[in-house]
Amino acid sequence: xxxxERFAAGxxxxxxxxxxxxxxxxxxxxMRIVRNTAVxxxxxxETFWRMHRAHARFDPSMGNCGAWLRRIATNAAIDHLRxxxxxxxxxxxLPATAQQPPGEQLELRREILRAMNKLSPxxxxxxxxxxxEEEPYERIxxxxxxxxxxxxxxxxxxxxxxxxxxxxxxVHP
Amino acid sequence: MKEPxxxxxxxxxxxxxxxxxxxxxxxxxxxxMLQRLDQHTLRVPWWDWxxxxxxxxxxxxxxxxxxALLYHL
Numbered sequence: 001x002x003x004x005e006r007f008a009a010g011x012x013x014x015x016x017x018x019x020x021x022x023x024x025x026x027x028x029x030x031m032r033i034v035r036n037t038a039v040x041x042x043x044x045x046e047t048f049w050r051m052h053r054a055h056a057r058f059d060p061s062m063g064n065c066g067a068w069l070r071r072i073a074t075n076a077a078i079d080h081l082r083x084x085x086x087x088x089x090x091x092x093x094l095p096a097t098a099q100q101p102p103g104e105q106l107e108l109r110r111e112i113l114r115a116m117n118k119l120s121p122x123x124x125x126x127x128x129x130x131x132x133e134e135e136p137y138e139r140i141x142x143x144x145x146x147x148x149x150x151x152x153x154x155x156x157x158x159x160x161x162x163x164x165x166x167x168x169x170x171v172h173p
Numbered sequence: 174m175k176e177p178x179x180x181x182x183x184x185x186x187x188x189x190x191x192x193x194x195x196x197x198x199x200x201x202x203x204x205x206m207l208q209r210l211d212q213h214t215l216r217v218p219w220w221d222w223x224x225x226x227x228x229x230x231x232x233x234x235x236x237x238x239x240x241a242l243l244y245h246l
Contacts, residue, residue: 032196162186
């Protein structure tokens with residue numbers, strides 16, 4: 001029996017194999033959204049926990065376990081952002097940019113984080129994935145379970161809110 | 174909204190928030206997953222405990238129901 005079929009039948013060994021195969025990929029996807037190592041690790045566990053609970057609903061003939069996991073992970077991240085109600089943490093644990101920002105740049109970064117925080121979690125996720133991480137719209141649409149045109153619309157709405165918030169703070173992109 | 178306006182915001186965001194492309198998982202999370210699976214396997218819902226306590230109390234206070242219970246089992 002195939003790995004996915006065994007997983008759908010509730011086989012824990014198959015679940016472990018899928019976990020080991022996909023944990024890095026799920027973590028990297030979540031890091032793009034939450035930008036914090038500890039939170040991304042917690043959400044990786046939450047993603048696989050949700051996957052395990054939903055094993056009976058998984059259709060092995062779909063074959064694309066990675067896409068299914070990305071969808072679960074994105075929903076888990078949105079739930080987290082919705083309940084956390086805190087500012088996007090400064091990405092300390094991400095690789096530093098080529099040049100370390102001076103004081104003025106730090107202030108700009110703070111304003112941008114504040115503006116990002118004004119976005120709803122659903123808009124924030126799309127803005128981060130589309131504009132910062134440059135993920136293809138198709139992949140974002142698949143992860144959110146919406147159409148590509150809905151992704152474009154969310155990018156437009158997100159950018160409009162960001163521009164307005166930044167303008168009010170005296171930052172003119 | 175025009176494309177250049179989106180590009181301006183994109184540039185600003187990318188300058189301030191470095192992309193997380195290089196982030197890698199530094200450890201194996203399976204032991205924690207296994208722990209979570211075990212905890213939930215062993216966990217007995219509170220209403221099961223409540224039912225057990227009710228049955229135990231009923232047997233203590235009304236021992237006469239024991240034969241009836243055994244008959245129905």
